[in-house]
Amino acid sequence: MLSSVSNCSAQSKYRSHYISLSDITLVADMTGALYWPSKSMLIIADMHLEKGSSFAVRGQLLPPYDTRDTLLRLAQVINFYQAQTIVALGDSFHDKKAFDRIGREDLEILRQIQIGRNWIWIRGNHDPQICSAAGGECLKELLIQGLTLRHEPNPVQGKHEIAGHMHPVAKLKLYGHSLRLSCFVLNQTRLVMPAFGSYTGGLNVLDPAFIPLFGNDELVVWVQGEQGLYPIAKRMLRKDYAAC
Amino acid sequence: MQHSVCLPVPIQKWFFSRGWEPRPHQLKLLAQGRARRSSLLIAPTGAGKTFAGFLPTLDDLISIPERKRQGAGLHTLYISPLKALAVDIERNLKIPLREMQLPITVETRSGDTSPAKRQRQRIHPPDVLLTTPEQLALLLSNEDGSYIFTDLKNVIIDELHALTGSKRGDLLALGLARLRTIAVDLLTIGLSATVARPTELRAYLMQQRYPQQQTDIADLVYLQSEIKPDISILETEKSLPWSGHTSRYAIPDIYRALKQHRLTLIFVNTRSQAELIFQELWYANEAHLPIALHHGSLDSQKRRKVETAMAEGRLKAVVCTSTLDLGIDWGNIDLVINIGAPKGASRLIQRVGRANHRLDEPSKAILVPANRFEVLECRAAVDAVRAGMQDNILTHAGTLDVLAQHIMSTACAGPFATNDLYNEICSAQPYSYLTKKMFERVLNFVTTGGYALRAYERFARLKPTKNGLLRLAHPRLAKQHRLNIGTIVNSPMVKIRMTHSHKKKSSARDRSLSGGRVLGEMEEYFIGELKIGDAFIFAGQVLRFEGMRETDAYVSNAASDDPLIPSYRGGKFPLSSHLASRVRIILANGGLNNDLPTSVQEWLQLQHKKSILPGPNEVLVETFSRQRRSYIVAYPFEGRLTHQTLGMLLTRRLQRANAQPLGFVATDYALSIWCAKDIGAMLKTGRLDVEKLFNEDMLGDDLEAWLAESSLMKRTFRMCAVIAGLIECYHPGKTKTGRQMTASSDLMFDMLCKYDPNHILLEAAWNDAVTGLLDIGRLGDFLKRIKTQIRHINLNKVSPLSVPILLEIGQERVQLSQPDDLLRSIALELIAEAGLD
Structure with a gap:
């Protein structure tokens, strides 16, 4: 019947882009991961593992492949950059019981990609505790070269930070086609990462929730296409509704 | 003419008082009712068809006046495809009943019926209930469903031809099968306009007892109109x-x-x-x-x-x-x-x-x-x-998503035995060929999701009871399920409410939107594209968009010379195959034997001179260049859906042949693709072969690859996923987390294609695509038919016949397969703007 969707080619010249945050050079990848070359560190946010099975608990039996898909994509991007340290920026697990629900094979994939690497779980609101069986180290936040890596962006003290939590998406209208795509959103000092999980939805970057973080000054948006990552001018962005 | 049957006295008197005579088909149906034989009545509109359908019911109810006092339940269920029809019938039935002074109660039940009335109808049902297939499914999913229908004698299905062959028809067929189990010796009466092949409708009305060996069909009562419209x-x-x-x-x-x-x-x-x-x-x-x-x-x-x-x-x-x-x-x-x-x-x-x-x-x-x-x-x-010709209703096999919904509904009504349910389902005509294996796959989907690589056994929705039945795992599931019963998957709707104009107020913060009367509902995507202050037409008025609050859009009266007109998706019917072949014949003889307006005749004659008019079995393919673009236009006359699919597949082929296609547009009659390379030249030099271009093998790999990324396929899948209960119908403005799952059906689709390509829902969506949204079945027939029948003409300019389709460019949305091309173009724009090159 249907054959599987072809994977994006790693050679795409749009695959990744250098971005600069507080004068530190980082690489934004089309998968939604962020690579810090000088630290050999790969950062991903909001995997929401076992989100699918959380619906099953309530009787909605969604395809139970989100965890596998998320972990396989993660394995690919780790392999691509040969990263030594992995930082999961919170909401890695969809809920407190998510880890108990992971299938045996999927857990094995996680174990495999952790071997020989430093693994840091940042706690998020969905996963305030992380089971020690998940391996790695568990932190509230992480400070490196003046940049704080935390789950929820902090508009008060959080200058110079990399955060997740928001699941930013950009809505575009191009030649009558409406697109709604996950994106990185940043200014000089703050970066909010797209959600990495396979079943995660998103919040429009023009939503008022982003105003305390980016004010009205120029923000930069990089959207995830099927084959690459593309910068989008702010004037091209659309709201979800003409809400008031 | 047989006049052995007599009308019951009150009806006879009523006819007499009006100077009317019962018509033969009405008496025939009365006799059928007395003999308890199910029938299909085919008669033109205006023949007193509906009244004929109710005659056996009135006959019965008149002969047993004490029935009601004995506390009997519902006697007759009348089902129509439209709410409006039920309301109309109620009116048209109540007047004669009043005049005949018959104490027969008639009520409607629809989505608009108040909860109190619905509750009352379940406890004290009327003699006759007028309703829709969805409401029947809902009633049957209640635990007391069997109680309401125990005394049921007759079922009347109006406009049967409009229901069979669709998902609603499947839902109703399964409901009928259920009713036959609850109420013994059920009489079914189908009312239909003239159809080409009534056998399928007749079988639909009957319980199929030995589906593998023979088809049981209802008696046919036929009345032909002698006067041509x-x-x-x-x-x-x-x-x-x-x-x-x-x-x-x-x-x-x-x-x-x-x-x-x-x-x-x-x-x-x-x-x-x-x-x-x-x-x-x-x-x-x-x-x-x-x-x-x-x-x-x-x-x-x-x-x-x-x-x-x-x-x-x-x-x-x-x-x-x-x-x-x-x-x-x-x-x-x-x-x-x-x-x-x-x-x-x-x-x-x-x-x-x-x-x-x-x-x-x-x-x-x-x-x-x-x-x-x-x-x-x-x-x-x-x-x-x-000529008295009719379109065929195509033979149709019951859809799997509707079956899944029905199994869950059955479980909501109470524990069931798997084997009994299977037999009951097979007694419904659309499902008479359902294999046990397929039934089990659907049952497995309902129970645990039916996934190949990982089982949700722990979260099973159906659990075995001690005596080997299956029951619902939790009553909460029933509540959830009932909200989603039905087969009409709408895109999310927004209520349109009147409010005061906020034009004068300057600050956006001052705006307080508060409720006025509701004008109606509109698809969310149209509202989503409006800006505050935009004028548009709805309900025949020019309105100004004032903003959204929760699930309501607020509007005020406005005056504008150029209001937007909402484009509603759907509601466009494809050209029927029968008409399409007639159009080809008219075209073939240049419209000369047909009474056509002069401007149209001149147009066809001009086409004859400048290009050709294809024969009735041929398909014309023209190529020409215009404004540095090369066009290929084909005229299959197979309907817009078929042309869209064909356009997508041809575009892929042209891409591979390096013709650099840039876009295409499809109408009901023709499709046009434009390319950067000169296709005419490519065809002439043999670098491209027109027979190969239209070869039916495009329905193989190309189709599969395209479907996996096609938005049409995703829409088909979403429909199946909602009907089958995989995802629940989304309601706008719920919460942010609700909104986060809206795109989910696309995600589910991708996930299944990738990890579970044989999943039952992909199969259901595929089956639908073949017959429905993508009309692949028809495309296949077309490609087979035109083998060796392609007439390619290379022109040095636009042909008269192609003008209408070329004018659609810019009006219609141009189809694209990859969003990345667009993204790249605007990214490059930005990069150039910022001097990043």
Whole structure:
């Protein structure tokens, strides 16, 4: 019947882009991961593992492949950059019981990609505790070269930070086609990462929730296409509704 | 003629008091009822069909007057495809009942029925309940479902031809099978307009007892109309438009026609056309005639008001969509105007039947083609009706998503035995060929999701009981399920509410939107594209968009010369195969033997001179260049859906052949692809072969690869996923987390394609795509038919026949397969702007 969707080619010249945050050079990848070359560190946010099975608990039996898909994509991007340290920026697990629900094979994939690497779980609101069986180290936040890596962006003290939590998406209208795509959103000092999980939805970057973080000054948006990552001018962005 | 049957005395008296005679088919149906034989009555509109259907019921109820006092439940269930029809029947049944002084209770039940009334209907049901297939499914999913229906004797299904062959028909067939288990010796009566092959409808009405060996069919009672309808094509002085669907040019002629008649129904194919024609008629309405608007998005109270005004003869004309299409009896209509092409002969007969609901006078109708191709189609339709031809209802196998929903509904009503359920389902005609294996796969889907790689056993929705039955795992699941029963998957709807204009207030913060009356509902995506202050047309008024709050859109009255007209998705019917072949014949003889307007004849003759007119079995393919683009235009006349799929597949092939296709557009009649490379030259030099280009092997790998990323396929899948209960219907403005799952059906689709390509829902979506949205079945037939029948002509300029389709470019949305090309272009723009190169 249907054959599987072809994977994006790693050679795409749009695959990744250098971005600069507080004068530190980082690489934004089309998968939604962020690579810090000088630290050999790969950062991903909001995997929401076992989100699918959380619906099953309530009787909605969604395809139970989100965890596998998320972990396989993660394995690919780790392999691509040969990263030594992995930082999961919170909401890695969809809920407190998510880890108990992971299938045996999927857990094995996680174990495999952790071997020989430093693994840091940042706690998020969905996963305030992380089971020690998940391996790695568990932190509230992480400070490196003046940049704080935390789950929820902090508009008060959080200058110079990399955060997740928001699941930013950009809505575009191009030649009558409406697109709604996950994106990185940043200014000089703050970066909010797209959600990495396979079943995660998103919040429009023009939503008022982003105003305390980016004010009205120029923000930069990089959207995830099927084959690459593309910068989008702010004037091209659309709201979800003409809400008031 | 047999007159051994007599009407029961009260009915006899009532007929006598009015000077009427019972008609033969009415007496025949009465006899069928007394013999308890299920029947299909085929009769033209206006033959007293519905009354005939109710005769066995009235006969029964008159003969056992003490029935009610003995506390008996529902006697007759009447099911119609439309709510409006049920309301209309209620009115038309209650009047004679009152006049005959019969104490028979008749009630309707629909989505609009109040919860209190519904509750009461379940405890004290009326004698006759008028409802829709969805409401029946809902009633059957209740734990007391069997209690209500135990005494049921008769089921009447009106407009049966409009239900069979669709998912709603499947839902109803399964409901009928259930009813037959609950109430023994059920009598079914189907009412239908003329159809080409009634056997399928007759089988639908019967319990299939030995589905693998023989098909049981109901008796046929047939009444043919002797008077042919009087159908003509609008005569106009004006030259016909080349393209477009508005029919604006015809407004003065339409207005003149409706002035000369008592009551005119103006049928259009889409809601946006309804709004537009209504608006234009108002501008032309110098005499201030009472003209009304009726379509499915309007608030139900507004619709009821229009219907009542019609029945009371207070209106001169009503502009309406298919919501008024089926069997509604509002006596006074003496003219039907059909705007745009009718798309099928049966649909046309149905619509024309609205005029003059009396058998002894011909119904009168005028067709208004919106453009030149539609003239050909209208001509073909008129010829088909005169020849008494009808479109086929295609043989249809019951859909799997509806089956999944039915299994869950059954579980909601109480524990069931798997084997009994399987046998019951097979007794429904659309499912009579369902294999045990397929049934088990669907059951497995309902229970645990039916996933290949990982089982949800822990979260199973159905659990075995001690005595080997299956029961619902939790009562909460039933509540959740009942909210989602039905087969009509709408895109999310937004309520349109009146409020005050906020134009004068400057600050956005001052805006307080508070409730006014509801005008109706509109698809969320249209509202989503409006800016505050935009003017648009809805419910026949020009409105100003004031903003959104929760699930409501607020609007105020406005004056604008150039309001937007909502484009409603759906509601566009594809051209029927039968009409398509007639159009090809008209084209083949250059319209010479057919009575066509001069401007259209000249156009075809010009085509004959400059290019060719293809033979009735041929397909014409033209190539030419224009403004540095190369065009390839094909004229299959197979309907828009088929052309869209064909266009996608041809584009892929041209891409591989390095012709650099840039876009394509498809209409009901033709499709055009434009490319950067000269296709004419490629075909001439043999670098491209036209036979190979249209080879049917495109339905193999190309189709699969395209489907996996096609938005049409995703939409088909979403429909199956919602009906089957995988995802619940989304309601706008719930919460942020609710919104986060809205795109989810696409995610589910991708996940299944990647990890579980044999999953039952992909199979269900595929089956639907083959017959429905993508019309792959028809495309396959087309490609087979045109093998060696392709006439390719390379021209040095645009051909007359191609003008209408080229004019659609820019009007229609151009299809694309990859969003990345677009993203790249605007990214490059930005990079250049910022001097990042």
